[in-house]
Amino acid sequence: MPLMTSWVASANAPGHPFPLNNLPCGVFSVGDDDPRCGVAIGDMILDCRAAEDEGLLNLDDAPVFDVPFWNEVMELGPEAWAALRARLIQLLKDGSAERAAVEPLLVPMDQAEMNLPFLVAEYTDFYAGRHHATNVGTMFRGAENALPPNWLHMPIGYNGRASSVVVSGTPVRRPWGQLKGPDDAAPRFAPCARFDLELEMGAVVGTGSEGPVTVDEADAMIFGYVLLNDWSARDIQAWEYQPLGPFQAKATATTISPWIVTRAALAPFRVSTPAREVPLLDHLKDTGPMLYDIDLTVTLAPEGKPATEIARTNYREMYYSAAQQLAHHTTSGCPMTPGDLLGSGTISGPEKHQRGSLLELSWGGKEPLTLDTGETRSFLADGDTLTLQGAAHGDGYTxxxxxxxGTILPALKDPYAR
Amino acid sequence: MPLMTSWVASANAPGHPFPLNNLPCGVFSVGDDDPRCGVAIGDMILDCRAAEDEGLLNLDDAPVFDVPFWNEVMELGPEAWAALRARLIQLLKDGSAERAAVEPLLVPMDQAEMNLPFLVAEYTDFYAGRHHATNVGTMFRGAENALPPNWLHMPIGYNGRASSVVVSGTPVRRPWGQLKGPDDAAPRFAPCARFDLELEMGAVVGTGSEGPVTVDEADAMIFGYVLLNDWSARDIQAWEYQPLGPFQAKATATTISPWIVTRAALAPFRVSTPAREVPLLDHLKDTGPMLYDIDLTVTLAPEGKPATEIARTNYREMYYSAAQQLAHHTTSGCPMTPGDLLGSGTISGPEKHQRGSLLELSWGGKEPLTLDTGETRSFLADGDTLTLQGAAHGDGYTxxxxxxxGTILPALKDPYAR
Known part of the structure; x- marks a missing residue:
């Protein structure tokens, strides 16, 4: 599919992230106005609430854009999502008969503040990148036992904390936690000294389910994808995670990008999962290409200094697709809810520069990373700004x-001072 | 504190679970009426929505009982909770001047269907019973390594799945899952063969928080307590839980009792946690008695047959209070939300009959339990009805x-048949 041209001229610029082919879903506010749903088109945002009020968008008998989140649209299901996309293309394409009615409803993106695009019902984080799991496993258990025995048979995941999900731009406060290094006689309560990022994609579950769903059904339930940084306190995690998994180490914040890129926009970029070393059980088998070819980068900028690219990889490196993760998530009958967020797990490629966490990039702190500024990093420093970016490159469009x-704020001096 | 007498005569009967001292909060419906908030008094339920409509309850400028869940009351905070309790006592006490206005708003409990009493924001389950952790640890890691190294230093917990929480009486379908026994060459997808209960208390978080909170602040955030059965698929858990903890093993269902017993009602029953083997770090230290003396029983009734009491223990057996769990939950800055539910962890006492799960009662299936009917159980059978009960015994009242x-339904024959 080539570039679809829009009468919003900026959307047609080569390499612009938001051409008519994209139409990602966000929630924005301008000045003191209430936040509202909008769709990005070039350098502008189409105000969906206004478009609904004006009768230009009619998804349902009742309004769906009278709330500042996309959950109500998501609950309408895939047919409504397709109808919305078709209607938006009709309104925004070059030569649209309705341009005059739509043009007043566009807001310059640089005047808008972005909010969380949806109410996060529950958040699940997976561990589905083979290179990441192998790297971490090698560091902690040795190369012979790098992958846990279950890893090649199902996407390993754990429930995260939905209340910790924040939108891009929200500062992230370095957490306190209970820590005990291997040489410490006793644990202590102190600020995290090994605070890290994790480069992930997040899949936004659009429709709910009651019982087990197939991989195909799971794929159809996914409304879209966001970038996701699963901030991780490695020293808290090391002490707490046996036997029940990560808890406070992952609860400080999880940052997502402000735009949900829909499954429809990503359809041309579908790719298959890697070859299977052992066959998956039937209920998890691949039924078609359900990963996506999305280039991903991470930059780190020390406070007041230029950014260095510290990682460059691709979502296609994952071993399990979000559809397989969601199918596995429902095997026990676990009910899924519109607005559930599934983190892919850290996305690392086979090469050193392709690793999606500082834990891997600095090999547990043993090989500090040198930034372009000359500074080194094993883990994050106060004032560091981490930025994830992602793009799928199509035939003449992006x-x-x-x-x-997110920028790291220093830990509170006394977390209990009132 | 002695029995407070009510003009609702049944509430004064010796041993009645719902005297005026209690006033637990539930959500009920009668016939086709919409569900609404109510408070139990003797054999009756006071319809709080009707009481608010009639001007008898005025908690806030805006109505708080126009929704079928207690979250809006919870969000008002401890002063409002105290005011509500005082007002309810005024309305329902023996000799109340307002009896004539209140009496028409009472609904016989035996005509009411109970719903979930609150919207569960997020669900966290802990592992804070020392006898349980020791029993399970001994089975899985041997007596020498029974307690993980972190266990005596902080309440170990993991995030559960809020969407799986159901109200008492909801049937529970035996789940499918990926299983691999120690002697199996490869995993398989099959119905759970080791389905279990876990006897727990649930603490209902009434007010939210942004940063770390002290144990005292945490205690004040708790609105009340419910009984909680954390249904557990032991065979799914054994295969999935390394390295990130329980996931699908705990996601089928979690059943809670329909009435939130408020912290105020339980105040006379506060008891201290057990002596500490190693001192806790300051931020988790006990600051007063924050466990409760609540007798707990579990019965198991095979389909169509009488029930056998399989366990009898007490909430005071826990090593950590819910306040300590909640304080730990916030250490990393994890935001808490009104409606968060904290499972205590399985409550087992030191004696065999005091164990709160079949895993422990049957010692991993090696010592099947004999029921009064002559049948044996290592784990749950289809058709079994499990019932948890709890009571605090005061000076002349309960x-x-x-x-x-919950009753176990057989697994689906084919979970993907449509």
């Missing part, structure tokens, strides 16, 4: 995600 | 929780 960024 | 019950 599908962008916007940025997923 | 604070009851109602029952927390």
């Amino acid at each position: 599908i962008g995600f916007g940025t997923c960024t | 604070i009851g929780f109602g029952t927390c019950t």
